[in-house]
Amino acid sequence: MTVSGTAPAAAGAEALERYEPVIGIEVHCRLRTASKMFCACSADFDGAAPNSHVCPVCLGLPGALPVINRRAVELVLATGLAIEASVPPATRWDRKNYFYPDLPKGYQISQYDLPLASDGRLTVETPAGPFTIRIRRAHLEEDTARLIHATRQDGRSVSLVDYNRSGAPLMEIVTEPDLRTAEQARRYAEELQLLLRTIGASDADMERGQLRVEANVSLRPHGEEAFGTRVEIKNMNSFRSVERAIGTEIERQAAALDAGEAIVQQTRGWDETRGATYVMRVKESSDDYRYFPEPDLPPLHVDATWLDGIRAGLTELPAARRQRYRDALGLSSYDAAVIVADPDATGLFETTLAAAGGLEPRTVSTWVAGEYLGLRNRSGTPIAVDPADLAHLVRQVADGAISRANGREILALHVATGESAAGLIAARGLRQISDAGAVGAAADDVLAANPQAVADFRAGKQQAVGFLVGQVMKATRGQANAAIARAALLERLETGV
Numbered sequence: 001m002t003v004s005g006t007a008p009a010a011a012g013a014e015a016l017e018r019y020e021p022v023i024g025i026e027v028h029c030r031l032r033t034a035s036k037m038f039c040a041c042s043a044d045f046d047g048a049a050p051n052s053h054v055c056p057v058c059l060g061l062p063g064a065l066p067v068i069n070r071r072a073v074e075l076v077l078a079t080g081l082a083i084e085a086s087v088p089p090a091t092r093w094d095r096k097n098y099f100y101p102d103l104p105k106g107y108q109i110s111q112y113d114l115p116l117a118s119d120g121r122l123t124v125e126t127p128a129g130p131f132t133i134r135i136r137r138a139h140l141e142e143d144t145a146r147l148i149h150a151t152r153q154d155g156r157s158v159s160l161v162d163y164n165r166s167g168a169p170l171m172e173i174v175t176e177p178d179l180r181t182a183e184q185a186r187r188y189a190e191e192l193q194l195l196l197r198t199i200g201a202s203d204a205d206m207e208r209g210q211l212r213v214e215a216n217v218s219l220r221p222h223g224e225e226a227f228g229t230r231v232e233i234k235n236m237n238s239f240r241s242v243e244r245a246i247g248t249e250i251e252r253q254a255a256a257l258d259a260g261e262a263i264v265q266q267t268r269g270w271d272e273t274r275g276a277t278y279v280m281r282v283k284e285s286s287d288d289y290r291y292f293p294e295p296d297l298p299p300l301h302v303d304a305t306w307l308d309g310i311r312a313g314l315t316e317l318p319a320a321r322r323q324r325y326r327d328a329l330g331l332s333s334y335d336a337a338v339i340v341a342d343p344d345a346t347g348l349f350e351t352t353l354a355a356a357g358g359l360e361p362r363t364v365s366t367w368v369a370g371e372y373l374g375l376r377n378r379s380g381t382p383i384a385v386d387p388a389d390l391a392h393l394v395r396q397v398a399d400g401a402i403s404r405a406n407g408r409e410i411l412a413l414h415v416a417t418g419e420s421a422a423g424l425i426a427a428r429g430l431r432q433i434s435d436a437g438a439v440g441a442a443a444d445d446v447l448a449a450n451p452q453a454v455a456d457f458r459a460g461k462q463q464a465v466g467f468l469v470g471q472v473m474k475a476t477r478g479q480a481n482a483a484i485a486r487a488a489l490l491e492r493l494e495t496g497v
Helices: 070-082 182-198 239-258 304-312 318-327 333-340 343-356 361-379 387-398 404-417 421-428 436-449 451-458 464-475 482-495
Strands: 019-030 094-097 107-110 117-124 131-142 146-151 157-162 169-175 211-221 231-236 266-271 276-282
Touching: 019 182, 019 239, 070 117, 070 131, 070 169, 070 182, 070 304, 107 131, 117 182, 182 211, 182 239, 182 318, 211 239, 231 239, 239 266, 239 276, 318 333, 333 343, 333 361, 343 361, 343 387, 361 387, 361 404, 387 404, 387 421, 404 421, 436 464, 436 482, 451 464, 451 482, 464 482
Parallel strands: 231 266
Antiparallel strands: 019 169, 019 211, 094 107, 117 131, 131 169, 146 157, 211 231, 266 276
16 A cells, blocks of 8 residues: 655645645435335444345345335435525436446446536635535435455455445535635535535434545646646545545645656545555546446436425525524524534524523523533533523523523533423522622622732732632622622722722
8 A cells, every 4th residue: 555645734735835726525425214225125224234234136136126215316306406406307327337346236326417416506604704616416326335354363354245335325416626725625525514414315424434525636836727637535534534635635746746747647545544645546437437327217207396395395504594593683603603503503592592582592592502512512422401491591691590600500400410490490599699798798708818819900910800700609609690799809909998
């Protein structure tokens, strides 16, 4: 195995000064269906014993005939509508011929010149501004089997084939070569994953192989129109890998061009451990696959009424939801992006807002984007939050009945125990202390116990007051009104009382 290139610190930043990258992305995603593409075998085979979800059709046995999975077709059509693509009135299936151990029939049933969706686009929002990627096609095909390379007990290397995946419904989405940086490629893949999950087309889990991203990368000197020789990159198993691998390939090609070497059209794999790419094979062209119409399947006609029904069933798309959150609900761009990027957070925000009865959406979004997601990320596992309980908790904090700190404590306890927020607040007596006299007394005690912080503040270190507020909150078990505590401390510090 030949390995070359190292992961650049800034994803090809040095090469970008000399060359313009031209990047296209191909995404294969396994569709969310109950059965496989052309047979009745269960598509729920993750974790199953090898070769336990198979039949004559997906094993490619002679005489077995395929039958089209209607649901898989509908999911590709829904994706086409979501990316604003054109859907033809009729399409057909083609045979893509090549010989490899993971292809039992010696060909793959796919689509070539008549995809189910074409000429679409996807706009990606970034802190630097949005960019739009043209999508050439989205077509439907069957997945291959899975090759497993292992070492036997006697030390010999073997390659095994698991046909459980063979025949699973697979959608391939191909962009035009519109991307120009490794970061753009990563952000496009992330946005596409979110879109597929939102419309229910795919779980799109990269770690489980449900979303596979491949990139075609070439370089050209700045100012030139002609494309350079493209190289395909495979085996990128995370979004981080997508950015690192493309950045590495940009640097590798730039170094080769600087040295006067020709770029060879080939397929390269990504080695995550080494942070490098390696040669897999010479890149094939479409002629090598000898496409021809699939004789065992009839052409597929897309009825306008059928398509209208699919369009009516589409949920609100991520871009439209982010815009609604910003424009109609007044959320910050950051909170809108964070909530929409996570389906669980989106669901909790919507249901909590409905249960909150007039609370400001920005107040609810702060708790969902900050407290809920923070708590879930720290736990490392999914957590259950009752929307009505979160709405009650947010209102208690907003009304000043309990402090923000105590609100966080109650939320954590609600997740851990399942008890209601109201019951937890009552049981712990966590009513916020807003009485100026009581808070002032606590402030006096804190000032007396922290003479160094007092001296620091009077020496011009304004941040010392934050420390003192924290001590008041600690002394009152988080129940003091933080604003009143701060005011009491400043009054005493500035007047010398």
